[in-house]
Amino acid sequence: MNKIDIRTVEVTQYVQPLREGGSMPAIVKADDGFLYVLKFRGAGQGKMALIAEFIGGELARAIGLNVPELVFMNLDDTFSKTEPDEEIQDLLKFSVGLNLGLHFLSSAITFDPIVTPVDELTASKVVLLDSIISNIDRTDKNTNLLHWNNELWIIDNGASFYFHHNWDTWKNHLTRTFPLIKDHVLLKKAGKLAEAAELINQLLTKEKLDDIISNIPEDWLSVESEKMSPKEMRAAYVEFLTTRLSKMDQLVKEASDAR
Template sequence: MNTLDIRTVNVVQYIKPLREGGSLPAIVKADDDFLYVLKFRGAGQGKKALIAELIGGELARAVGLKIPELVFMHLDDSFSKTEPDEEIQDLLKFSVGLNLGLHFLSSAITFDPLVTTVDAIIASKVVLLDSIISNIDRTVKNTNLLHWNNELWVIDNGASFYFHHNWATWEQHLTRTFPLIKDHVLLSQATELRTVAEEFLIKLTDEKITEIINTIPEDWLQYEADDLSPDEMRNAYTTYLKAKLTMVDSLIKEAEHAR
């Protein structure tokens, strides 16, 4: 089974929560001495947000966008025992096991669309990718983009693939476009959608999609409430992405019309 080579590290220090994130991610230190932003499996949208983060992030990397390194982060049960804040204590307790971390970009600043213009190709890649993965959370209110070393970095794809919150109806999403693209923070600068679409179709091969989907840890795909098996879920994500790539023309028309 082809998978991406994603490192696994152990959390050795909980440094501080990031209060601006709804799911209370945290800056932590790992046993490789690097700092990471840790996304918790025990947070609101749980493991599904981690799956969306992983797939969206690695697709972004595959099409040449800047994204911090993603790592699997193992959290043991010792941290919840020493945490005085009850909310964080619960989060740590429910997140024992494998979580997801993004390399922490120190001194990065939140992208401000009023201050920074973005290269049309990069803006178009972000907009088209978010159309494909149905990312509802890249708006002026919450850009989920960073400016670091004079480059645009894509973070926070956890609100993508919202079909997976109701597996009973996932197939209904295969033919839908993404009208919410009208609220995308980079839409006005995304003037090269057709150009980047050609690159997407070259780089997002069936093999690459399968490789990314196969990287999802098995236990992230196990939910008592869901009827699908982990293999059926992998197949659903793969089928969804392939379907979106076949209708890329419709997604572009929709975005251009909204712009």
């Protein structure tokens, strides 16, 4: 198994905000010379959204979907001091430390389900991925998909794993499926769910899950008010994903029925 290797880079320039949704991501430049879309730890859903973004992105990559490179991005305190916009200034101030960046896909366009082609197997893999990670935010209104170089690219998984916003009740989610899949933007195109399920089960081994979860920065899992330790949280993410994969037949049936 090829282990994932996540690079850490330094933010060197704040280029411009992307005023989309409540998280206020931004295009930034890093010390490797590349542009990234920076997701801030100081935004609305905080570090939990970064964890969801990271796990969802690396799971997507593991099952053969296109995902921009994910990097950990260090942001120092100098940027907030020179930012004139008060809202952005606060966001930068509360995001000092380790954040998450996605390689910026220049000239990519938002996926349009009416005009953008996507093959049935790819659509099926995306649908089942979002069932597994309980992603509520891949709909006609907000596709969170890009079309770049004639290919479909997966972005914005931050609304997944919503159980982790209340760790006291996380085990309740182990017995559930994902009825909200009925609203998925690619559901109508997902004509190869059984084939996709077989591939996903082959690729998302326990070793792969452990590898992805072990790469979550300790800092993101450390919450003063939380009873669970980072080690316990890692184990919970693995248990959640393992349980979801064990229910693959139910997820496939749920998506098929919704179609």
